[in-house]
Amino acid sequence: MDTAASRPSLHPLPDRIIPGQPPTALAPMQDITGHSFMHLLAICGAPDYYITEYYRVHDSSRLDVDIRRCICENTTGRPIIAQIIGEDPVHIRRAARELAPLPIAGIDLNLGCPAPKVFRKNVGGGLLRDPARVNEILAVLREESPGTLSVKMRYGFEDDSNFDTFLEIIDRHNVDLVSLHARTVRQLYRGQPDYSYITRAAKALRCPVLANGDIGSCEKAARVLKETGAFGAMIGRPAVRNPWIFRQCREHFAGLSVFKPTLADVREYVDRLWEVTDEKGLSDDKHIPRMKKLLNFIALGVDEEGAFLRAMRLTQTKSELMNLCDECLLENGNADKLFAPDAHAHLIARPNHEGPEKQTCE
Numbered sequence: 001m002d003t004a005a006s007r008p009s010l011h012p013l014p015d016r017i018i019p020g021q022p023p024t025a026l027a028p029m030q031d032i033t034g035h036s037f038m039h040l041l042a043i044c045g046a047p048d049y050y051i052t053e054y055y056r057v058h059d060s061s062r063l064d065v066d067i068r069r070c071i072c073e074n075t076t077g078r079p080i081i082a083q084i085i086g087e088d089p090v091h092i093r094r095a096a097r098e099l100a101p102l103p104i105a106g107i108d109l110n111l112g113c114p115a116p117k118v119f120r121k122n123v124g125g126g127l128l129r130d131p132a133r134v135n136e137i138l139a140v141l142r143e144e145s146p147g148t149l150s151v152k153m154r155y156g157f158e159d160d161s162n163f164d165t166f167l168e169i170i171d172r173h174n175v176d177l178v179s180l181h182a183r184t185v186r187q188l189y190r191g192q193p194d195y196s197y198i199t200r201a202a203k204a205l206r207c208p209v210l211a212n213g214d215i216g217s218c219e220k221a222a223r224v225l226k227e228t229g230a231f232g233a234m235i236g237r238p239a240v241r242n243p244w245i246f247r248q249c250r251e252h253f254a255g256l257s258v259f260k261p262t263l264a265d266v267r268e269y270v271d272r273l274w275e276v277t278d279e280k281g282l283s284d285d286k287h288i289p290r291m292k293k294l295l296n297f298i299a300l301g302v303d304e305e306g307a308f309l310r311a312m313r314l315t316q317t318k319s320e321l322m323n324l325c326d327e328c329l330l331e332n333g334n335a336d337k338l339f340a341p342d343a344h345a346h347l348i349a350r351p352n353h354e355g356p357e358k359q360t361c362e
């Protein structure tokens with residue numbers, strides 16, 4: 001049988017964190033960045049840190065099996081931080097104790113999820129309206145977290161009126177790492193990120209700051225880090241489009257020549273993604289929407305006209321989808337064409353229009 005292990009590799013890069021280089025992290029993405037996807041990225045060139053999808057903490061919560069697997073079967077060679085989302089310090093303390101014996105590098109508090117069903121319960125991005133509650137939660141997490149305590153946040157809920165207060169709270173509790181998505185909760189994923197907030201956080205905080213939001217290429221990562229003084233870059237959707245982005249960052253930061261994937265490499269990546277998204281033995285009618293969700297991002301770098309993006313959305317079966325991928329990524333002289341280093345700006349991914357997935361942080 002043709003398995004991932006028996007096929008040619010996706011241009012693996014030997015594991016190496018280069019001392020003095022800005023680190024990179026994979027942004028957590030619910031229903032995408034599970035164990036298999038993390039492992040796939042590690043083959044293409046792992047980021048320096050991983051953060052799990054969020055663990056929703058409430059009165060009867062227990063760590064779910066997929067997140068536990070990410071942590072306990074981490075074969076990426078990189079540290080993994082467990083993300084939690086919740087509003088009640090008592091339950092958060094219990095969750096921190098539940099996580100403590102596991103092989104995690106630390107705990108991350110989600111202060112950014114913009115999904116209305118989440119923020120209406122005053123969790124995730126909703127907590128950005130309640131500095132006093134965040135103060136209490138961070139006090140508990142600091143007491144319970146001997147390892148890294150990190151916070152992943154946006155710069156505000158509606159606006160930046162609480163931003164300085166949150167920076168003070170974060171500093172007061174000796175948080176070890178902050179990842180800042182440079183948008184408000186209300187912005188969702190729209191509009192340009194405002195990186196000036198990352199500059200402000202990097203200046204105000206004693207801990208390192210990871211810049212996050214639309215860092216679509218290694219050149220952009222270098223530009224944003226230079227402009228903001230951030231310690232490193234956290235990358236989410238662009239890593240789904242281009243799984244070699246962390247390797248490219250490392251090469252670019254070191255002044256080496258940067259790996260340039262071809263459309264044939266992308267075709268191979270699509271096959272691997274099919275396997276990654278198949279882990280629960282899904283039927284085609286559930287599997288295809290899941291693949292299309294990811295292909296929405298990949299298609300942004302295939303052709304400038306968006307022909308692959310449009311045609312991909314119309315496919316209904318595995319053979320239609322894979323034949324289209326062969327046609328657009330391998331045949332007609334396409335195999336040797338270079339995959340665009342950044343998304344074509346005028347094309348729009350609509351991953352949530354692809355099927356009845358559960359509502360996520362998106």
Ligand SMILES: Cc1cc2nc3c(=O)[nH]c(=O)nc-3n(C[C@H](O)[C@H](O)[C@H](O)COP(=O)(O)O)c2cc1C
Pocket residue numbers: 027028029030031032052053054083110112113152181212213214215234235236237238360361362
């Ligand atoms: C589908 C999806 C799911 C996400 N799930 C999470 C999550 O579980 N926890 C979290 O902190 N952020 C989550 N995010 C936000 C990302 O981590 C990241 O902050 C955001 O996508 C901006 O970065 P990017 O432009 O590099 O994608 C999610 C984003 C997407 C698109």
